[in-house]
Amino acid sequence: MSAILSADDLNDFINPGVACIKPVETLPKQQPIDGANPYEVTTEEKVNAGTAPPAQISLTDCLACSGCVTSAEAVLVSLQSHNEVLSTLDRHPELPLSWPSDGKQDGQSTNEDGRVFIASVSPQSRASLAATYNISEREAGYMIAQLLSGPYGLRSGGEYGSGFTWIVDTNVMREACLVAAVEEVQEALSSSDAPKKPVLTSACPGWICYAEKTHPHILPHLSKMKSPQALTGTLLKSVLAKRYGIPASQVWHLAVMPCFDKKLEASRGELTSHAWTGDEEKAVRDVDCVITARELLMLAESRNISFPSLPREPLSQQFTTAFPDPTIDRLLFGRRRARKRKREEVSSIGTSGGYLYHVLKSQQARHPGSTISTQRGRNVDVSEYSVLSQDGTPVFKAARYYGFRNIQNLVRRLKPAKASRMPGASRKPLGGQRKPVANGGTGGNDGEYAYVEVMACPGGCTNGGGQIKVGDVATLRQVGGTGIENGSVEQEVLPLQREWLEKVDEAYWSAESADDDPQPEHANGDVDMGGTNGSGGPVVIDGIDVRYVKSILDHWSDITGVELEKLVHTTYRVVDSDVGKEKGGGSDMERVSALAVAQGGGW
Known part of the structure; x- marks a missing residue:
């Protein structure tokens, strides 16, 4: 879109x-x-x-x-642009941050003009910058933090020398989205109050906008879960407002995202503080401004900062501030263990958050001895998946549809059947004879999907409209003269857009292959995905500790005094x-x- x-x-x-x-x-x-x-x-x-x-x-x-x-x-x-970021930093000084040791606010913040500036960055945006400057995704994250928070970045200029106090990785809240997605699918399989089967992902705003405007029959199928961008905004604003005793309007949240449609999402009336405070008059957006990777470079250029010259290392401790809630601080900034990914895993997970893959792995854990079968559809952006029991019987079916050309086929098959005047005539739902099947196969016994991962961009989120295009790379690498190895500008033959997207995807996965990240404090090591908790459910699914994520969500609800459903769910x-x-x-x-x-x- x-x-x-x-x-x-x-x-x-x-x-x-x-x-x-x-x-x-x-x-x-x-x-x-x-x-x-x-x-x-x-x-x-x-x-x-x-x-x-x-x-x-x-x-x-x-x-x-x-x-x-x-x-x-x-x-x-x-x-929502880099100019809006600069003008906001110049209009408002940073709010002094201090709180009692017991974590209870004493009403000390009285500067109405001050703001708490905080940013969240998507892994796809980091990957775009990493591919542009031939660095790893992690190094790109360090450079973004140096730009937004470091002494050589935005703090080096402006009216007040303001910068961002915290830089958050949206991957953190993505794990919460994945855990919630699994629960939602289970409810859809067993309850009539849950979203209709198949459950369709709702993290792509271009897809949501399209469904709301052209296919209202799709809305009952949409996942109620907020996207990682929206969920991160809700977490940051609700916790900071509660801990510092300030209105949510004094917390200014910037998101760096891979596509322009994320600006549409940030502007939705459903994604404001009204949803979790009930105060419609003083409602503010959970995400105040969204910029893309390309606009992030414009932000640096506007302040005469050479982005490729920024340090490729973490911020010094003197420029970091502890989050006011220790539990949330460990969640957002605790070091995380990287996972070694096999090529087939990378292909199944994709670069749009891995919703489908996590749901499949959860279903596999619920059926010991089962396997996951993959069947390619009519093109590379359509795939079907089945969880097969030990005897080969499908126990769970799902699919992936990327790109609007494929999405149109999906929504047509979900359209409610019209009553036929012909005797004996009927129309089968999605998954019957009308269901798209790969290579002429039947797609299983019942053939009905329980879950579908839908994204508007072909190839997934690394191909978003706000990503750096291959035609801009040569110019960007020459700015500052230090974006290439050994500080020299080399002449090279740039790839075509398809090959360039493959390079961005490789950068996206570079963080997964790093070896220098120690185990996070909450992780239980390489727990087998078939491990169970007391209720028989899985403990760790693809490296995500389900119990830990749920405990964090409960803690979030407790400290804010808001029902968890109001914090994590949205409407259409x-x-x-x-x-x-x-x-x-x-x-x-x-x-x-x-x-x-x-x-x-x-x-």
């Missing part, structure tokens, strides 16, 4: 057309002229004598219209557009076309 959109591409105004009805609604009503003859013919000069006010198009208006996605993204690029809405519908006085097409002519084709 955003693969070709960038801030540099937006050099024109959006012209009114049938896809935008808001300008029509802002036209002033014509008032009758005093003493006018009711039988007199009104001329065009009289009608157009008054000057119409400029059309006021808000972000909410754009998101409420199903006719145009690009226009909403264009608005978001202008509202059917977006009903009036585009093309007949109204009094002519169609939308006629009225908007007339408006475009009257105002010279723009507003």
Whole structure:
């Protein structure tokens, strides 16, 4: 949805057309002229004598219209950009951070202009920068932290010398999303109150926007779980506001993400503090601003900072601050053990968070002796998976659909059956004869999916529209002259976009192959995935300690006093557009076309 959109591409105004009805609604009503003859013919000069006010198009208006996605993204690029980050840092000083040793706030923070600046960074964005500068994903993370928090980064300039107090890896909250996804699938298999089967992932905002605007029958299937970006924002704002005794509006959260559609997600009314405080009047967004990897480099350039020249090492202790809650601090910043990944594992997990893979591994753990069978679909972005019992019987079926061309096939097969007037006629649901099968196979006995991982971008999140494109690499490496090995700018033949994406994927997995990360404090070592807790459930699934994650979520709910469901779940809405519908006085097409002519084709 955003693969070709960038801030540099937006050099024109959006012209009114049938896809935008808001300008029509802002036209002033014509008032009758005093003493006018009711039988007199009104001329065009009289009608157009008054000057119409400029059309006021808000972000909410754009998101409420199903006719145009690009226009909403264009608005978001202008509202959420590196310039917004700089202007916010220059408007607000950093709020002094101190709290009593018992962790209870004493009401000491009175500076209403101050802000607590905190950033979260996705692994896909780090991978894009890592591939650009021929470094590891971890080194790219260090450089981002140096830019946002270090003495050679944003703190070296600006009105107040403000920077970001904490830089959080969204992988931390991704684990919580994975654990919650498994529980949601189990509920769907056993309860009618859970999302309808198959459960569809909801972490991709482009896919969510598409479903809400064009396929409302999909909404009951969507996972209720927030994305890692949204969940990270909720955690940071709720905990910091509680611990420091400040309003959530004084916590400013920046997210560095791989696609522009994440700006759409951050602007959703469902992802504000109202969802977990109940205070609609003082609601603030859980994520205040989203920028991409490309915009992160613009951020550095705007402050005359050479990004490739930044240190590739962790921040010094003098520039780090402990998180006010020790348990959350260990979760967010405790060192984590890297896992050695096999090639087949990498292919199954993908670069979009590994939702499907974790669900499959959880189901495999619930059926000792079972195996996972993979069957490729019609193209590389469609795959089907089955968990097979020891006798080869499918006990769980799932699939992966990436890219809108494949998503359209998926949603068509989920469309409710229409009653047929022909006797004996029927229409089978997704997974029957209409289910997409690989190589002409039958896909199992019942053939019905229980879970589907859906992403808008072909190839997954490392191919997001905000990632650095291969055509920009040569120029970026020359900036500063230190982005290449040995500090020299070498002439090299850059790969095509497909090969470049493979290099970004390799950088994405480079953190998994590192050997210098010790075991995190909470990890139980290489616990076999078939291990169980007291209730018979798995303990560790693919390196994720399920009990530890659940304990953290419970702790989060306890310290904030908010029900866990309000913290981690979200809702969706059917977006009903009036585009093309007949109204009094002519169609939308006629009225908007007339408006475009009257105002010279723009507003």
